[in-house]
Amino acid sequence: MGSGGMIVMDETSCMVDVAKYFMDFCKSESCGKCIPCRVGTAQMHDILTKITNGTATMNDLATLEELCDVVQNTSLCGLGQTAPNSILSTLRYFRDEYLAHIQRRTCPAGVCKLQEPST
């Protein structure tokens, strides 16, 4: 993120949790001047939290993708424009992990503590 550093992760890292970690960073670094970055990062963080605790639905995933698009394209500065990158790239390469959290209520890496399905 930003500094051009490289992070090496193996299969014990949950990609949704990683995306949530970076979104938490962007949320707290957002200055709050423009609306998409100020509210968008907070909303994206909320959705990622829902996914990692097992309460998200497929609708939330669709909303998350729309939010990524609007925050990336309408934010005032580079922070907002790049904030969704962690979600976009984890969705591109590790979409199955998102789906496992939402549809099967399991975390493939065993990182997230998901709620049991209420049925």
Next chain:
Amino acid sequence: MSGRSLQATGAVNLMATAVHVKTFKIDGIDVSGREDETILQVAQENGVFIPTLCQVNGLSSVGACRLCLVEIKGRPKLFPACTLPTEEGIEVVTQSERLSKYRRMILELLFSERNHICAVCVSNGHCDLQDLAQKLGMTHVRFPYRHPLMSVDASHKQFIIDHNRCILCTRCVRVCDEIEGAHTWDVMGRGIDNRVIVDLDQPWGTSETCTNCGKCVQVCPTGALFEKGNAVGEMNKRRQFLSYLTVMRGAGT
């Protein structure tokens, strides 16, 4: 409008070096504007509607609300019309499927951020946020409402600030600093914790810089700043002085 453009043309003839006029297109209409004008100003002069929440004529532009984003043909990025200077030969697009989608989503984000229940708001019926939501066809908010716990400061003898309705457009901050010269208002906190404060984050009634002029109340687009003694729906904003701001500060600012 025509008088103004005539004036501009006359100025070009007399002082060719003083005023430069740029010709370009907005939504296919040929328009011209001075080089120190913004796309938004030229659009307004020509009757083209571009939605905006943070911009007020006569105050500096901050490009924060992102509702005035426009497309320029041949460029992939979107540009805020309120801070974009005129440029020769560009083709500006103010209405498109993509832009209306983004504008609606930005409004949805605003509505989800704090507490915008129009029915119990003093500005119901004369609120810029409400007007835009209707005009741009925002029918529902798909994001969960955050409803943070915000305070209401009624310590001032004439006015009240309700942070729940604030959209952080910073119109009050700018009018207080640039026109009244008091700079009572400012912004505190970062990101989602942003809020406007009085002086050093103190109750409004204890402020020593506030001149009680009420400009902040009149420029506020929502029901965040309002006069005491006005029940729901009774207060009408007095914005007559706004038209003089441009003259007071010199044209083009």
